[in-house]
Amino acid sequence: MIEVRGLSKTYRVPVKKPGLAASFRSFFDREYKEVHAVADLSFSIAAGERVGFLGPNGAGKTTTLKMLSGLLYPTSGKIDVAGHVPQAREPAFLQRITLVMGQKQQLLWDLPAQETFELNRAMYGVDRKAYRETLDELVALLRAEPLLERPVRNLSLGERMKCELIAALIHRPQLLFLDEPTIGLDVEMQVQVRQFIAEHNRRTGATVILTSHYMQDIAALTPRLLIIDQGRLRFDGAVDTLTRQVAPERRVVVQQVLPELVPLGFSATEGRMVATVPAEAVNALLQRVLAVAPLVELGVEVPPLDEVIGRVFRGNRAEEGA
Amino acid sequence: MRWWPRMHMEAVWALVRAALLTAMQYRASFIAEFLVGALSAAGVAAPLFLVYARVPEIQGWTLDQALLVTGFFLLYNAFVSGIVEPNLGSIVEGVRTGALDYLLLRPVDAQLVLSFSRVAPTAIWELLAGIVVVVGALMRLGAPTVADTALAAGLLMAGLASTYGLWLLVVCTSFWFVRVDNLRFLLSAVTDAGRWPVSVYGRGLRIALTTVVPVALVSSYPAMALLHRLDASLVLGAFATAGGMLVVSRGVLRLALSRYASASS
Numbered sequence: 001m002i003e004v005r006g007l008s009k010t011y012r013v014p015v016k017k018p019g020l021a022a023s024f025r026s027f028f029d030r031e032y033k034e035v036h037a038v039a040d041l042s043f044s045i046a047a048g049e050r051v052g053f054l055g056p057n058g059a060g061k062t063t064t065l066k067m068l069s070g071l072l073y074p075t076s077g078k079i080d081v082a083g084h085v086p087q088a089r090e091p092a093f094l095q096r097i098t099l100v101m102g103q104k105q106q107l108l109w110d111l112p113a114q115e116t117f118e119l120n121r122a123m124y125g126v127d128r129k130a131y132r133e134t135l136d137e138l139v140a141l142l143r144a145e146p147l148l149e150r151p152v153r154n155l156s157l158g159e160r161m162k163c164e165l166i167a168a169l170i171h172r173p174q175l176l177f178l179d180e181p182t183i184g185l186d187v188e189m190q191v192q193v194r195q196f197i198a199e200h201n202r203r204t205g206a207t208v209i210l211t212s213h214y215m216q217d218i219a220a221l222t223p224r225l226l227i228i229d230q231g232r233l234r235f236d237g238a239v240d241t242l243t244r245q246v247a248p249e250r251r252v253v254v255q256q257v258l259p260e261l262v263p264l265g266f267s268a269t270e271g272r273m274v275a276t277v278p279a280e281a282v283n284a285l286l287q288r289v290l291a292v293a294p295l296v297e298l299g300v301e302v303p304p305l306d307e308v309i310g311r312v313f314r315g316n317r318a319e320e321g322a
Numbered sequence: 323m324r325w326w327p328r329m330h331m332e333a334v335w336a337l338v339r340a341a342l343l344t345a346m347q348y349r350a351s352f353i354a355e356f357l358v359g360a361l362s363a364a365g366v367a368a369p370l371f372l373v374y375a376r377v378p379e380i381q382g383w384t385l386d387q388a389l390l391v392t393g394f395f396l397l398y399n400a401f402v403s404g405i406v407e408p409n410l411g412s413i414v415e416g417v418r419t420g421a422l423d424y425l426l427l428r429p430v431d432a433q434l435v436l437s438f439s440r441v442a443p444t445a446i447w448e449l450l451a452g453i454v455v456v457v458g459a460l461m462r463l464g465a466p467t468v469a470d471t472a473l474a475a476g477l478l479m480a481g482l483a484s485t486y487g488l489w490l491l492v493v494c495t496s497f498w499f500v501r502v503d504n505l506r507f508l509l510s511a512v513t514d515a516g517r518w519p520v521s522v523y524g525r526g527l528r529i530a531l532t533t534v535v536p537v538a539l540v541s542s543y544p545a546m547a548l549l550h551r552l553d554a555s556l557v558l559g560a561f562a563t564a565g566g567m568l569v570v571s572r573g574v575l576r577l578a579l580s581r582y583a584s585a586s587s
Contacts, residue, residue, distance in 0.1 A: 069427065070426075070427075071423055071426055071427070072582070073580050073582075087580070089426065089432070091429035091430070092429075093429075094428060095429045097427075098427070099423070099424075099427055101423065104420065104421070104423060104424070106424035108340055108344060110344050111340065111343055111347065115340055115343060116340075119336045119337065119340050122332045122333050122335070122336030123333050123336065123428045123429070123430055124429060125329040125333075125429075151347070
């Protein structure tokens with residue numbers, strides 16, 4: 001579905017020191033700095049996959065999504081999305097994709113969301129019967145019925161995101177680019193949006209590419225992960241693989257404080273005993289614990305995803321510093 | 323997918339409909355804008371009456387003939403303030419804020435969407451005033467022949483096309499320089515010269531008003547066609563200018579879109 005080879009995007013940004021004198025100088029003799037938003041990115045994504053782009057602010061995630069959807073011209077490299085070159089913006093290509101940006105909106109601010117849906121219906125040339133069916137289905141899935149007739153400016157952030165999703169899916173795209181779709185939403189609404197995206201992917205088989213800051217989005221939605229940092233691809237693979245690679249250790253937790261476990265490598269924290277060991281040593285350790293204290297409550301924990309990813313970024317920085 | 327022209331007509335209608343709904347959403351503002359539009363339309367013809375109260379004719383133009391020019395100028399103004407300015411003006415804003423993103427994602431011709439997604443309903447006053455002034459002047463001057471009328475209509479369209487192309491060119495520069503609002507104001511100020519018959523100006527200005535800022539094409543030329551004062555070379559020139567402007571501005575827009583940098587989010 002998507003083939004990306006050696007993709008780069010460089011912005012030329014004016015730089016200016018603060019102050020009036022510097023502004024005056026910059027007016028006549030402007031200095032530019034080249035910002036490499038994306039550098040030499042290569043990956044492929046198959047039809048129907050759900051993939052998460054993860055990275056800190058300014059990592060190049062949004063720039064990559066915008067190039068994949070044809071909004072931005074790449075500086076170099078090749079992109080093939082469903083047999084099209086995105087930046088040519090051919091109607092047949094645009095019919096197949098959609099882009100939802102959590103930080104921007106396409107809904108007409110002063111009018112009820114329905115008017116935007118109708119506008120998109122005409123824009124995408126969807127006939128009325130298909131439109132009605134799609135709309136009913138999306139409204140039911142998102143439980144958005146009561147929102148349709150209120151002006152968009154009177155909707156809450158979460159309600160607006162539901163309507164944004166409907167507006168973006170009216171033409172039944174096969175490829176969904178979702179840029180931070182859950183940003184700023186409360187936990188309950190985040191869950192609803194996630195469930196909807198997963199359900200939509202299951203029903204339609206559409207390919208989903210999602211960027212997010214929230215690890216829960218990634219953990220719940222996208223089996224495959226692309227980690228981008230400073231415009232470069234740092235990891236491409238399954239979430240489990242990442243955890244195994246970056247954080248191969250497990251935490252064995254005993255739910256009470258037992259000083260006799262200290263010789264086995266445990267230490268006491270917050271009323272529990274915790275030992276961190278390599279994954280392959282877990283079984284042996286469990287047996288030794290049970291030999292010492294047969295009746296304790298035992299647990300094995302995988303390091304949380306955000307800790308794992310934090311390590312990837314810190315590792316990159318350390319590498320570059322060296 | 324549907325047939326290209328039909329889909330685009332539907333798309334433009336949907337855009338215009340949404341624009342009208344938005345304009346009517348705020349009743350007080352809508353009514354106020356309507357009144358302002360009516361007053362400014364009335365104001366355009368007033369200076370003519372003041373001047374012609376003192377002199378019977380200027381450079382061979384009598385009051386009724388000059389009114390014809392004013393009428394066409396009003397029609398031109400209705401087009402600019404009703405369609406060109408709200409749409410092309412919002413491109414400048416869209417480039418700065420990245421709001422063009424969603425427009426460019428739709429599978430319809432970008433130029434069409436960028437040019438017709440808004441309307442300013444108040445322009446209806448200038449449109450009505452223009453029609454009244456042109457028809458009124460013709461009633462006093464005598465009805466023109468069908469051929470002259472057709473030529474005048476053709477020239478008006480050519481003039482509108484040229485103006486649109488020029489505006490688009492100016493607005494496209496915003497993809498490079500981001501803020502070009504003042505260029506737009508300059509353009510509006512210069513085109514105001516079109517309310518007078520072009521022959522009242524000196525030679526240099528006359529050439530500028532027919533080529534650089536072709537406002538004379540819109541106001542004077544159709545009037546001259548109705549008055550039988552145009553020769554074939556001027557007519558050809560007008561249509562050539564219109565065609566050239568449309569082709570060049572479309573090319574520049576394509577180039578400009580490839581430079582679109584969106585805005586970070």
